[in-house]
Amino acid sequence: MELRKAIKAASTGTIAPIYVCYGPESYFMKQLIDTITEQAIEPEHREFAVSKFDLQETPVEQVIEDAETLPFMVPRKIVIAKNAVLFTGAKDSGKVDHDVDRLAAYLKSPVDYSVLIFTVNADKLDERKKIVKALKDQDALVPCLPLLGDDLTRWVQDRAARLRFTLLPGAAEQLVLNTGGHLQALHSELEKLALFAGDGGQVSAQLVDELVARSAEQNVFLLIEDIVQLRLDKALTTLHELLKMKEEPIKIVNLLARQFRIMLQVKELVQQGYSHQQIASQIGLHPYAVKLADGQTRKYDTAKLSGILSQLADLDYRMKSGRIDKVLGLELFLLGLAAA
Structure with a gap:
């Protein structure tokens, strides 16, 4: 079920008995759940007509039992079960065994007085599983993916x-x-x-x-921009601002590696004749971010960018193995980058 169609249908009162919302964009999950709730249940009844479960703590058969229990004083109720890892290929870290056959039986004949909503923060589901195939056949899968x-x-x-x-x-x-x-x-x-x-x-x-406060990713982008423009004092100031914000040095190294990896991809694709819009679609970035990354790459050739990524991988290893102080390692990396 396409997300926009699901929201549009729910907003007009056409609500399916079962939804499985998956993907990294929790905003869209909340939007769909809020739309269903607003249409299905009066505001004064929502406190006792909406049940919430965590499948890392509660077996799925208990969720089904709640869905099958007649609602109290209202014609319809909503049952929400988060962390539905059982639909993915990931190993469930919880200590709960789920009776998937019980859920499969419910899918064949869901009650008409309950709306059952599963949510899972996963980019994709494991379509090899019979239960996922059954949900797909019922058009119950709703991907909630980021906009790009x-x-x-x-x-x-x-x-x-x-x-x-x-x-x-x-x-x-x-x-x-x-x-x-x-x-x-x-x-x-x-x-x-x-x-x-x-x-x-x-x-x-x-x-x-x-x-608007900048994200850690944006601060790292500005840090690299300062290095490219040989503003070393400003780059070190940005670094220490990130550290004051309690950003972990290893995370900063990973963000630096991510940005230099983007720069390398952009440079190679630009050389192949791709437009910024085409590059954005291919690597999953905003075209404006691609344009800025393209500007940053002009002082580096491909070999230099690959070398910087190797340096960051080595720095990451030395930090994690305790061979260098984390903050000192970052400062030396930036000094070396500016000197080069």
Whole structure:
């Protein structure tokens, strides 16, 4: 079941008996669940007409029993079960054994007075499993995947319009970069910007940068930009700001490696004649982020970028094995990068 169709159908009162929401974008899961709840249950009844379970603590057969129990004083109820790892290929870290056959039996004849919703934070389900195949046959699988590229920019601009303010050119892209493109963070920051701008107001990219806290990924991007532009003092200042924010040095190394890996991919694809839009679609980035990464690569050749990635892999190993102080290792890496 495609996410937009599921939300649209639920908003008009057409609600399926079973949903399995999976993917990394929890914002969309919440949006679908909220839409179903608003349509299925009156506000005054939601406190006792919505049941919530954690499948790492509760067996799935107990969830089914709750779904089959007649609702109290309301015509319909909602049963939500999170951490449905049993639908994936991952090893369940919980100590609960699930009777999947009990769930399979329920799928053949679900009750009409309960809406059963499973959620799982996984990019994909294991379609080799019989239970997943059965759910797919019933069109119960709802992927909740991140928005990318122009789709994400349009989503930001659309939300700004609904909040009755305008994002000036470049502001939506800056907002995506500062938040890392996470929808829940974008939603919160847009509401904050709406209060600042007022009804009919305008927000520039500079204002976004002043008002919206940068993600760790964005700070690392700026750190690399300072190195590229030979602003070593500023790069070290950004590094120490990240450390003050309690960012783990090994995480910073991994983020640095991620950004240099993106730069290498962008450089190679640009050399092959790909446009920024095509590159964005291929590697799953926003076109604006690709444009900025392309600008950063111009002072590095492919061999140099590959060498930097090797240095970061070595630094990661030395940090984890205790062969070098983590902060000192990062500082020496940045000094070496600037010297080169």
